[in-house]
Amino acid sequence: MHTPISRKDAVEKLLRRARPAKAVPVAPMDGVGLIAGLDVAALCDVPEHACSVRDGYAVQSRDVAGAKPMAPVRLDVNGCLRAESTDPDSIEPGTAVRVLTGGPVPPGADAVLAEEDVQEADGRILVGEPVRAGWFVRAAGGEISAGTVITPAGGAITPQAAAVMTRTRVGSILVHPRPRVRLMALGSELAKPGGDPAEQDRPGTARFPADNLVLLRGLFEAAGAIVERTGVIPDDRDRLVSVLSGPDLPELLVTTGGTGNSERDFAYEAALEAGFEPLFKRIDIRPGRNMFAAARGDTLLFGLPGPPAAGHACFHAVILPVVRKLRGLPEPEPRTARFTQAINARPGSEWLVQCRLEIQGSTLTATPLAGKTVPPMHGLAQAHGLAILQSGQTITPGDETEILTTLF
Numbered sequence: 001m002h003t004p005i006s007r008k009d010a011v012e013k014l015l016r017r018a019r020p021a022k023a024v025p026v027a028p029m030d031g032v033g034l035i036a037g038l039d040v041a042a043l044c045d046v047p048e049h050a051c052s053v054r055d056g057y058a059v060q061s062r063d064v065a066g067a068k069p070m071a072p073v074r075l076d077v078n079g080c081l082r083a084e085s086t087d088p089d090s091i092e093p094g095t096a097v098r099v100l101t102g103g104p105v106p107p108g109a110d111a112v113l114a115e116e117d118v119q120e121a122d123g124r125i126l127v128g129e130p131v132r133a134g135w136f137v138r139a140a141g142g143e144i145s146a147g148t149v150i151t152p153a154g155g156a157i158t159p160q161a162a163a164v165m166t167r168t169r170v171g172s173i174l175v176h177p178r179p180r181v182r183l184m185a186l187g188s189e190l191a192k193p194g195g196d197p198a199e200q201d202r203p204g205t206a207r208f209p210a211d212n213l214v215l216l217r218g219l220f221e222a223a224g225a226i227v228e229r230t231g232v233i234p235d236d237r238d239r240l241v242s243v244l245s246g247p248d249l250p251e252l253l254v255t256t257g258g259t260g261n262s263e264r265d266f267a268y269e270a271a272l273e274a275g276f277e278p279l280f281k282r283i284d285i286r287p288g289r290n291m292f293a294a295a296r297g298d299t300l301l302f303g304l305p306g307p308p309a310a311g312h313a314c315f316h317a318v319i320l321p322v323v324r325k326l327r328g329l330p331e332p333e334p335r336t337a338r339f340t341q342a343i344n345a346r347p348g349s350e351w352l353v354q355c356r357l358e359i360q361g362s363t364l365t366a367t368p369l370a371g372k373t374v375p376p377m378h379g380l381a382q383a384h385g386l387a388i389l390q391s392g393q394t395i396t397p398g399d400e401t402e403i404l405t406t407l408f
Helices: 007-017 159-167 211-222 237-244 267-273 308-327 376-382
Strands: 024-026 056-059 073-081 095-099 111-114 119-121 124-127 149-151 173-176 180-186 226-233 252-256 277-280 292-296 299-304 335-339 350-360 363-368 385-389 400-405
Touching: 007 277, 007 292, 007 308, 056 073, 149 159, 180 211, 180 237, 211 226, 211 252, 211 308, 226 237, 237 267, 252 308, 267 277, 267 292, 267 299, 299 308, 308 350, 308 376, 308 385, 308 400, 350 376, 350 400, 363 385, 363 400
Parallel strands: 073 095, 180 226, 180 252, 252 299, 335 363
Antiparallel strands: 024 173, 056 095, 056 111, 073 124, 119 124, 277 292, 292 299, 335 400, 350 363, 350 385, 385 400
């Protein structure tokens, strides 16, 4: 009889085995959603040179220091600078240069007069108010300066960060590839989701679609992994051993079902026969107590119980931290939520309670979806995550407890 391992010990053991894939170079636009292997910094100033933030006229502020509404200063306008203009000539004292938004401010000019603040006539402008240096001018590096870290190592490349990288001339970044996952539902009573309904209901069978494949695929993809294949394997030990022994295994293999104590529950033994090293056979959580984990080379195998609620619990409690590690993400800080209803945990194990999570003001709240009034599958459909309750713990409204979720 195997003594169940605690959830925390199981996660620690798995994280020691998990290694992020080697970071590879990609263009910023192809790295969105991936995790930076190294700090990504701007390679140039933005803007590269001082530029105007308004359509108007570049001037030397000292030339209009004495301007008054009844005694305006007249300045000749010499030329026009646009956003695409380069290497402008220096401004001459007592003159102005027409400049459009984004256009370079010519050397010697230190301010821009908005076009609506001046009068223009016969190639001259009339300025009725003084202007301070820096008015409507964005200095070189005023938006971001060269060397500024855009995304630190271990941070996710967001679409906005990728845009800033592109603008600051970053042509290539190092990112960790997404971990690959293969999902297999075990059971002769199962059919692959999306298959022919007539095949599922043919005479002499009682097959139903493997809902746990849909659940786990969605959870893995929401966590940033790539599910490269899903399938159903009937109760055939030799076939399972063959699949687990195959070449080119992904970083993560997941089976559902076959972890109980009947003669058809052979997932663990098949894993050993296929050369996997056991990491643990049972875990002290409910639901999901019969989960096991094993490893071979760079592949981690998780054997989950068949019920979707158990798979949901095992994913958040044990697998999600591994996915994060493989992606190159740091360990997250624990999250807590405030309970809206009372709940009691039965003695015996650590309990993972399905919850509906909501943000109310600045507080994350958890409404338990458990008990006789909430059918398990209906509760699963509404759950955003799970609350961790210890053996025999009593929760009253307003109490806070740790939660596990792929959201928020």
